[in-house]
Amino acid sequence: MTVRRFDPYKLDYLVSFRQFAEYVNNRTRGRRYDDRELSEQYAAYKRDYTKRQCKKFFDAHHEMAWFREKYHPMERQRWIEEVHALKRENYEQFKLDAAAGKYDDICLDEGVTDVKTLANINADEESDTVLFVKSITPAIGREKVIEMCKSVEGFRYLAVSDPNALKRFHRFGWIAFKEGSDIKAAFDKLNNQKIEEFEFHLGFHKKVPNVKPRYAPEITNHPQRLKKDLGRIADVIAVLDDEVRSDLNGIELVNELFHKICATKLSTETNGTMESIDTWKMKKQLDLLIEYLRQVHMFCYYCGFGADNPMDLERRCPIQHYRKVGEIPESPGAYWRADYTLDKWTRALDARLDFKDKPAHKIDVEPLGGRQTEDVSTACSWDYMSKIAEQRYACTLCSKQFLGPGFVMKHLGNKHTIKVDDLVQKQFYNNYVRDPNRLMPNMQPPTNTFFPQIASAPVGTPLDQIPRIGFEPPTTPAAPLALPAMPRQVTSYVDLDAPAEGDLELNYG
Structure with missing residues (x-):
């Protein structure tokens, strides 16, 4: 052949x-x-x-509803505003919890916390404020699902997961209600409802049961890696805080908490040597930053993954990672020479964080086919748009107000014939390739x-x-x-008219 x-x-x-x-x-x-x-x-x-x-x-x-909601610069703006509002609530709650001493004893080293017990706390408890949507077809946008949910008193917001490529890009969903809402009545009214002949099947949201503890490899306990992670996570937090609101300052908040903890626990949790004190400080500060990133921005540092809602984060990464404790060589390179998998793990994590530790418009997208351009909202706002309040924007040409930059851009194109289609299309593609979990x-x-x-x-x-x-x-x-x-493709040629060699066997199966 x-x-x-x-x-x-x-x-x-x-x-x-x-x-x-x-x-x-x-x-x-x-x-x-x-x-x-x-x-x-x-x-x-x-x-x-x-x-x-x-x-x-x-x-x-790019024409599918789920894809446009996630990446289109105009259509995703409303959902971004909702996520930012949730993060602002998380920020205020983190401040309250920090003041109450909830994070004073945090330590993400293996063996310090009983993670098996932590993973199974209330694992079978049903939520009294959240319904689980078992499947949402990729052709149905959030707006239509929200209209269906608004018919129920107490509706708060709809959260949607990323699509599952193995399930024809269907998504999970969570319908959140205000405290005190009748969740059973909401279930009875919304279950089996139809949108465009697609029937929705609901359940009561439960925490992920029987979660196995998750560990980052031993190299994450090496002083060089701890120092590197401190710098990287600070950059990630600074970018995410700035995206939500300019007055969010997680670094300053965590530093104040860190110094308060040092004043009360440093002498009791270290053996007094300079090396142990330095390592303890690095770990304590890093652990507080990791917890802040998870609680406020719903982002798992050691996964390099961020979610838009706490339910999806819980589904993808149910509990915080813990650092494995083991023999630490003098250099991280000793790990890599002995175990290629560890080298691959750290480089993969760093590659994902490369998309998160700088503003989106500074990420180089040209190797992936993107075009370097300013963020669409920023580019348009200089001349045609102004922010007048939280979630409130105005067209500077006619003073008409809108709920988000995307609506202003649509208004500019429709009413003032200011064409931003080319810029929008470039940004659309850029948003996709900038996603490390695309x-x-x-x-x-x-x-x-x-x-x-x-x-x-x-x-x-x-x-x-x-x-x-x-x-x-x-x-x-x-x-x-x-x-x-x-x-x-043709891989061989056989002359069917040539004399046969040996026994002829025909197979019509």
Whole structure:
């Protein structure tokens, strides 16, 4: 059988380093590239592949309701305002809890807190203010669901999860009601309601049961890593605080709490050596910042993941991570040389945080096919829009007021013929590629019975973390290597009119 070789740049999946190297060397007969040159070319190939996959996914989903609500600069503005309002409430609650001493004994080291007990507190208790929506089709936007929920007295807000690519991009939802609302009556009225022939099935929200403790690897206890995490988390908090409101200052709030705790607990929780005091201070300050990030911004630092509501955060990351305690070498590099997985974990975390520790318009999106441009709201507000109150914006041309920048931009285009469509479209795509947890097409190669399945990177793997698959030495003699064939491609030619050799067997199965 004659096997055709394919250009990896035209395939819809990522080939291994070994396959790529053979393709490059066969393409330039007479020259064999060394490992450094092949690595550089493979890195460029992965960048091009990720760029193509982002564009492919954007083109396929940019008209869907869930996608526009999440990334479109105009349509997502209202939901952003709702999330910011929730974060402001969280901020005030964190201040009250801090003043009451709730976080004075916080320590995220393994073994200090009984995390098994913590994970299962009230695990089976039903919420008396939240209903769980089992499925929301991707074609139905939040606005229509909210209109349905407003028919129930006490409705507070609707929270929606990210779509599940394995479930045809359906989403979960949570309907929150005010304290004292009749949750049973709300369930009876909303359950089995229909929107556009889609029937909603509800349940009573419960905490995730039987949660296993989650641990960050031992390297997170290394002084160098603790110091690095302190700097990174401070940058993340500064950006998220500024997005919500300019007078939010989590760093200052946590520092005041930290100094108060040091004054009362430093002598009792350390052995008095300078090294132990420095490490204790770094951990205590870092733990307070991690807790602030989770409680106020619903962001898990060691996951690098942020949610728009506490229920989705609880679903994705039910409890806080704890740092594993173990033997700590002099340098973090000792971990990486001994365990490639640890190196991969820390680099993947840093790659996700790279999208969170700076303002969105300063993130370089050109390698992913984006176009550098100012944030749409900012760009338009200089000349045509002003903020006059919380969640209240005005058009400077006619003084008409709106609930968000997105509505002002729509008004400018409709009433004042100020066209911002091109800028909006660029920002739309930029918002998608700036999301470190963005969904992408399936990166697995097609199943092929003639060739072994080739492993590939999972969805969401950071660009520089896609491994050089197949570069490790084989344990058995390698057969001549060929790229898996694409579906519907001719891989061989057989002359059906030629004389048969041996017994002829026809299979019509």
